[in-house]
Amino acid sequence: MQSNAMRGNGGPRYRHSVAESAPYETIRVDKLTPIIGAEIDGIDLSRPLTNRQQDELHRALAENLVIFFRDQAITPDQHVAFGRLFGDLHVHPAAPHEPGRPELMIIHADKDSPRANGEGWHTDVSCDVEPPMGSILYIKTCPPKGGDTLFASMYAAYEALSDRMKAYLEGLTAIHDGEQVYRGLYANHGVVDKASYPRAEHPVVRTHPVTGRKGLYVNRGFTRGLVGVPRDESEGILRYLYEHMENPLFQCRFRWRANSLAFWDNRCAQHRAMWDYWPHTRSGNRVTVAGDKPF
Numbered sequence: 001m002q003s004n005a006m007r008g009n010g011g012p013r014y015r016h017s018v019a020e021s022a023p024y025e026t027i028r029v030d031k032l033t034p035i036i037g038a039e040i041d042g043i044d045l046s047r048p049l050t051n052r053q054q055d056e057l058h059r060a061l062a063e064n065l066v067i068f069f070r071d072q073a074i075t076p077d078q079h080v081a082f083g084r085l086f087g088d089l090h091v092h093p094a095a096p097h098e099p100g101r102p103e104l105m106i107i108h109a110d111k112d113s114p115r116a117n118g119e120g121w122h123t124d125v126s127c128d129v130e131p132p133m134g135s136i137l138y139i140k141t142c143p144p145k146g147g148d149t150l151f152a153s154m155y156a157a158y159e160a161l162s163d164r165m166k167a168y169l170e171g172l173t174a175i176h177d178g179e180q181v182y183r184g185l186y187a188n189h190g191v192v193d194k195a196s197y198p199r200a201e202h203p204v205v206r207t208h209p210v211t212g213r214k215g216l217y218v219n220r221g222f223t224r225g226l227v228g229v230p231r232d233e234s235e236g237i238l239r240y241l242y243e244h245m246e247n248p249l250f251q252c253r254f255r256w257r258a259n260s261l262a263f264w265d266n267r268c269a270q271h272r273a274m275w276d277y278w279p280h281t282r283s284g285n286r287v288t289v290a291g292d293k294p295f
């Protein structure tokens with residue numbers, strides 16, 4: 001996969017050319033855009049998956065950053081088992097979970113909710129020293145309209161930066177802090193706050209451990225500032241990067257139906273959930289796969 005960026009009068013123009021992917025044998029992969037997102041068909045996640053199917057799902061995720069499945073009737077145990085195919089499971093430091101099942105995070109908003117999960121652009125739990133590699137969201141109850149999730153490629157956002165900006169960001173790190181995000185956030189779910197929440201320092205440009213591609217790794221949700229950079233400069237640079245990475249050119253948008261499932265790679269994609277369906281209910285579970293220390 002090769003890309004380059006050109007900057008003209010109209011802002012960043014991203015030239016993206018996708019290397020021809022080898023054919024898949026056990027699944028069908030229907031890309032939503034050339035840059036990010038694909039629907040996967042021809043697979044039943046309630047049944048044990050062959051090694052070949054698992055390998056092809058890994059490849060589809062690496063090539064598309066987020067993959068979507070429709071009409072999957074899976075139990076909570078099958079959801080958890082699917083997550084375990086990709087690694088150990090991550091337990092969220094703050095969010096509510098199903099009773100006795102810390103690995104099954106609750107994603108729920110209804111007419112009485114003060115907010116919905118993930119309403120701003122973010123990478124899941126980037127405040128962890130080892131942030132989650134991926135998240136697998138299964139939505140069981142959908143509003144009649146709305147409740148889409150947007151995803152953005154941080155590879156594309158990085159590749160579309162000018163060479164000067166890439167050189168400036170090289171070697172920089174940023175602080176990601178859960179304290180201001182999580183304290184009090186889930187009080188409406190009856191969650192009692194912890195004494196402290198995770199905080200970590202990560203590279204601003206992250207290399208994906210599987211694809212070797214570089215992507216931006218700062219987000220509006222958790223990133224508090226660039227390390228070793230004056231505060232006003234840090235705020236200016238981060239503001240620029242956030243506006244840049246929100247260019248629709250780098251995005252896809254997924255319209256949920258009941259029993260759809262999305263699996264996104266937090267190492268190279270950000271996402272944002274739309275809460276445009278009040279007073280309707282949107283509800284499901286997220287299983288999160290553990291990751292490693294960004295480099």
Ligand code: SIN
Pocket residue numbers: 107117118124135137148149271272273274286
């Ligand atoms: C999340 O950030 O995990 C929630 C995403 C969504 O509800 O679409």
